[in-house]
Amino acid sequence: MLKPYKIPQSVLVVIYTPALDVLLIKRADADDFWQSVTGSKDYATEDFRHTAAREVLEETGIDCSPGTPLAAGLRDWGLENVYDIYPRWQHRYAPGVTRNTEHVFGLMVPPGTPVTLSPREHTACQWLPWHEAADRCFSPSNAEAILLLPKFIGVKFGA
Numbered sequence: 366m367l368k369p370y371k372i373p374q375s376v377l378v379v380i381y382t383p384a385l386d387v388l389l390i391k392r393a394d395a396d397d398f399w400q401s402v403t404g405s406k407d408y409a410t411e412d413f414r415h416t417a418a419r420e421v422l423e424e425t426g427i428d429c430s431p432g433t434p435l436a437a438g439l440r441d442w443g444l445e446n447v448y449d450i451y452p453r454w455q456h457r458y459a460p461g462v463t464r465n466t467e468h469v470f471g472l473m474v475p476p477g478t479p480v481t482l483s484p485r486e487h488t489a490c491q492w493l494p495w496h497e498a499a500d501r502c503f504s505p506s507n508a509e510a511i512l513l514l515p516k517f518i519g520v521k522f523g524a
Contacts, residue, residue, distance in 0.1 A: 370459040371405045373450070376417040378402040378439075378470045379510050380427065382478075385518075387498035387511055390424060390482060391489040395453075398503045399491075401511070403467070413468040414441065421472060425490075426481030429472055442517055444469040446506040469510050471517055 379401045380388040392398040404420030406413075417439060418430040429435040446467040450458060458465075480490050493501060499511040 370462070371457045372407075372409055373405070373458055373462050373465040374409075374413075375403055375405040375465055375467045376413055376420055376470060377446070377467050377507060377510055378417050378421050378472055379507075379514060380421065380425065380472045380474060381495065381514060382474060382476045382492070384476065385495040385514060386476070386492045387495050387514070388425070388474075388480065389491055389493060389498050389501055390480075390487040393484065393486055393488050395503070399501045400504055400507050401502070403507075405465075414439065414470075417468075417470045417472075424483055424486055427472070427474060427478060429474075435472070435474060438473040440471045440473075440517070442469045442471055442510070442513070444510070444513075446509075448506060467506060471514065473518070 387401070389399040389401065392400065402421050402424045404416065404424070406416050421427050421429055427435065429439045446469065447464055448467065450463055450465050482490055495511055495514050499508040502508040502511065
C-alpha cells in the first residue's frame with residue numbers, strides 16, 4: 366500500500382519554559398538539523414491546534430491536548446510562513462506541490478518537563494536559552510519564530 370502524500374500545511378511549535386529556555390530536537394534523517402516540533406496535518410480539515418497538540422505528543426511525549434494541565438500553555442501566535450519545500454523532502458508531497466504553509470504556535474511548559482523522543486523521528490534534544498536556540502536552528506522560519514518569543518510573552522529586553 367502506498368503512503369499518502371503529505372498535506373502542504375503544517376505546524377511549528379516552539380516549546381519553552383518561563384525562563385525562555387527553548388526545546389530543540391535533532392532530526393533522525395538529517396545530520397545536525399536541530400528544530401522545534403514540526404509536522405503536517407493528517408487530513409485537510411484537521412484543525413491546526415489539533416495538529417500542534419498531536420505533533421508535540423508524537424515527537425516529545427509532552428501532552429498538551431485539550432483537558433490536560435498543559436493545554437492552556439499552547440498558544441496560537443497567529444503567524445504563518447510560506448516556504449519552498451526542501452528538495453530532499455519533495456518526494457513526500459504530490460507532484461507539482463512545491464510550497465508549504467506553516468502555522469506557528471508556542472507552548473509554555475514548566476522547567477524540568479520530561480521529554481520522550483520518537484526515535485524514528487529524532488535522536489537528541491536540548492534546552493537552550495532562546496537566543497542560542499535561534500542560532501542553532503537549521504530552518505530560518507524556526508529561528509525567526511524563536512526570536513519572536515519574548516514579544517509573544519511580553520518580555521522586554523534592553524529597556
